Amino acid sequence: MLIHSQIVEFKAEEASTFGYLAHPKGEGTFPGVVVLQEWWGIDTHIQQVTERLAQEGFAALAPDLYRGQVATTVEEAQRLAQQLDRQSALQEIQQAIAYLENSTLVTPNKVGLLGFGMGGSLAAMLASTGHQPGALVIFYGGSGDPNNPSHQEAIQTTNAPLLGIYGGEDETISPEYIRWLEDKLTAYGKEHQIIVYPQATRSFFNTTQDSYRAEDADDAWQHTLAWLRKYLVKG
Template identity: 70%
Template sequence: MLIHSQIVEFKGEGTSTYGYLAHPKGEGIFPGVVVLQEWWGIDTHIQQVTEHLAQEGFAALAPDLYRGQVATTIEVARHLSQQLDQEQVLQELQQAMRYLEHSPLVQSEKVGGLGFGMGGHLATLLASTGITLGALVILYGDHDNPANITPETSIHDTNAPFLGIYGGQDETRPQEYINELKEKLTSMGTQHQIIIYPHASRSFLNPDRDTYRAEDANDAWQHTVSWLRQHLINTQPPQP
């Protein structure tokens, strides 16, 4: 499927944010997905994720929370992520949602969230604002931080169907954490699916990282697309 990608600007209350937008070429109204970055920024991986979603029939927008900066080392990534103001980030994510909802390309009642690592935490924060999400997909989740709202808490205010994908070797997400998350989702009556890849660690879907695992990554991507399609499109896969 041919796609179009571009940098777009969306404005809010005294702020202006840019993002990487990709969507299928041609006329059509597509379900939207907000893509939340890992702590590296809008790097090649996140751009490719956004483009791959467009190839699957979505209009995908990755807001650039680092204002054009991309980390190439853990030290820089940690610094950039720690500089984020949570209140401002939430405003910018809501602006991204509104941009998609008001875009003539997008079926406004069908917008989902997809978050990787730090972006997984941000996606659950976005859900906690009460904003309507058609689906929520989290890969890995953020490193634990006592100052952060936990995913168990933040997803409490959303009924969005929840898909969580984790690596069995990710020490920040031990089995106890997964069990508690499952119990919380079940008690809330949230439609959910949890997938664990036993031999994978964090960022196993990112081909630019040493933890990349091609087979697990391909399978996880198929589950991600299937979940988004099921809850945002409810149609057969697009023809090439």
């Protein structure tokens, strides 16, 4: 499928925010997906994900939460992630969703969230604060505190159908936490699916990292497309 990609500008709290937009060429409307970056920024990987979604028939927008900065080392990524104002980032994500919802490219009320790492955490945060995307896909997001009542409340208030994808060897997220999360989602009656790739580490989907695992990444991509299509296309 032929696609078109460009940098677009939208407003968040009266300030300009930019994002990387990709969509199929031609007339028609498409389901929308907001793609949320790993702690590296809007790098080659995130641009490729956005373009791959467009090739599959989605209008995809990745808001640039770092405002042009892209980390190339772990130290830079840690610094940028720590400096990011989470509340401002959530507002910018909401504006990205609004941009798609108001675009002539996008089927009304059919916008989902796809987040990686830090972006997965932000997607979960937004979905628990009252804004319910049409679908929610999280790749190796953050690990919450099961003993913190607010974390359980966040799960309880999230109504978006959730696909969670994790690596079994991810040192930042324990298998115990993943089991706890799935138990809570089930107990609260939330539409969800949790997939764990036993041999994968964090960022196994990222083609630019040594942690990339092609077979697991390909399988995870098919699950992602199926989830988005189920809730954004067929719903």
